[in-house]
C-alpha cells in the first residue's frame with residue numbers, strides 16, 4: 184500500500200454520496216462503502232464506482248459461522264473490490280473461511296481481506312466492563328492480529344495507537360488500516376481511540392480511513408487535501 188487515504192462514504196443513499204463526490208472532479212479516490220450505503224444501494228453502486236476508476240473498500244465486517252462467511256465472501260469476491268473486512272472475534276477458522284471464499288469467488292485477483300481487532304469506538308474500560316475481556320486492549324488487539332495473520336489475511340483494522348505493537352509483535356509487513364482519525368480541532372464523536380493524520384503516520388499506519396472529518400466539512404475537498412498533506416508529511 185502507498186499511504187492511501189480512504190474516505191468512509193457513510194451516506195444514506197447514492198444521490199447524497201455522488202453529490203459529495205462532485206467537488207472532487209475527476210480525481211480517482213479510495214472509497215469505503217459500509218453497511219449504510221451497501222444495504223441501500225447494493226452491488227450496483229460498488230460496480231459503478233469501480234468503473235469510474237475508484238478503488239473500493241467494502242467494509243461489511245462479516246461475522247458468522249465459517250460456512251456462512253465463506254459463502255458470503257465468495258459472493259463479494261465477484262464484485263472485484265480491493266479490500267473487505269471480517270471481525271477477528273469470529274476466530275481463526277472463520278477468517279480462513281473468508282479467505283477461501285474470496286479465492287473461490289474471484290475471477291482473477293481476490294480482494295485483500297483484513298480483520299477488525301477491536302472497534303475504534305471501544306475503550307479499555309468498555310472492553311473490561313461490557314465485553315468481559317480481561318486482557319488489556321493492546322494485548323487483545325495484538326492477539327487478534329496474530330490470529331488474523333495465522334488465518335492468512337493481509338492485515339487488520341485497529342487504531343493507530345496499536346499499530347507499532349502489531350508491527351513489532353506480529354509482523355512489520357502486516358497491514359494496519361486505521362480509522363479513528365481526527366484533526367486536532369475536530370470532535371471525536373463516537374470514536375474512543377483517535378489520533379491525528381500526522382500521528383497515524385508516525386505510528387506506522389499503512390492506510391487511514393476518514394469519514395466525518397471530510398464528509399461533514401464545509402469544504403470537503405480542501406479538508407481531504409489538508410488531511411492528505413498531514414498524513415503524507417507533505418509541507
Ligand SMILES: O=c1ccn([C@@H]2O[C@H](COP(=O)(O)O)[C@@H](O)[C@H]2O)c(=O)[nH]1
Nearest residue numbers: 191217301302303362363392393394395
Ligand atoms: O474499528 C473501526 C472499524 C471501522 N470503522 C469505520 O471507519 C469509519 C470511520 O468514520 P469516522 O466518521 O471517520 O469516524 C466508519 O465508516 C466506521 O464504520 C471505524 O470507525 N472503526
